[in-house]
Amino acid sequence: MSARCPRSMKQMMRVVAVLAAELSGTALAQNVENGQRLSERWCAACHAIGPAAPRRAMAAPPFAAIAAKDGVTADMIVSFLNLPHATMPNVPLHGNDAQDIAAFILQAGK
Ligand code: HEC
Numbered sequence: 747m748s749a750r751c752p753r754s755m756k757q758m759m760r761v762v763a764v765l766a767a768e769l770s771g772t773a774l775a776q777n778v779e780n781g782q783r784l785s786e787r788w789c790a791a792c793h794a795i796g797p798a799a800p801r802r803a804m805a806a807p808p809f810a811a812i813a814a815k816d817g818v819t820a821d822m823i824v825s826f827l828n829l830p831h832a833t834m835p836n837v838p839l840h841g842n843d844a845q846d847i848a849a850f851i852l853q854a855g856k
Contacts, residue, residue, distance in 0.1 A: 777846040778853055780850075781847040781851070782795075784847050785851075788835075789847070793806045793808060793809055795808075795854065796809075797810055805833065806833075809851045809854040813851050821848075823844075823847070823848035823851055823852070824845055824848050827839060827848070
């Protein structure tokens with residue numbers, strides 16, 4: 747009987763791991779929503795943020811075009827957002843906001 751204990755413990759850990767993975771999947775979806783909200787507020791004046799959105803300021807690439815660039819990663823977008831940028835206003839981003847916006851930009855290219 748007691749020899750079975752470690753095994754069922756392992757099984758339970760596996761269930762916990764699966765649950766955790768599912769939860770983080772949900773969190774990811776929420777992050778994209780946060781990124782979209784922030785983008786609508788801070789970026790849409792210059793960037794076309796959705797596939798159907800009209801192009802705005804001539805020099806600002808639409809998010810879908812940024813997402814479609816070769817080798818673009820969430821990390822690159824995050825570091826871009828965290829650097830002061832001459833052509834872009836400094837946006838007050840907190841916590842995971844930059845990551846959330848990056849996730850939103852990347853899914854705009856799908
Ligand atoms: C005042 C206009 C303006 C606003 C507001 C603005 N941008 Fe930009 N952005 C630009 C311009 C112009 C460029 C292209 C020129 C450059 O890279 O310097 C650019 C470039 C970028 C790039 C790099 C694109 C590439 O090809 O490497 C990213 C990523 C980006 N913007 C994200 C954002 C995000 C996210 C926001 C909102 C938080 C935002 N921008 C708000 C004008 C703006």
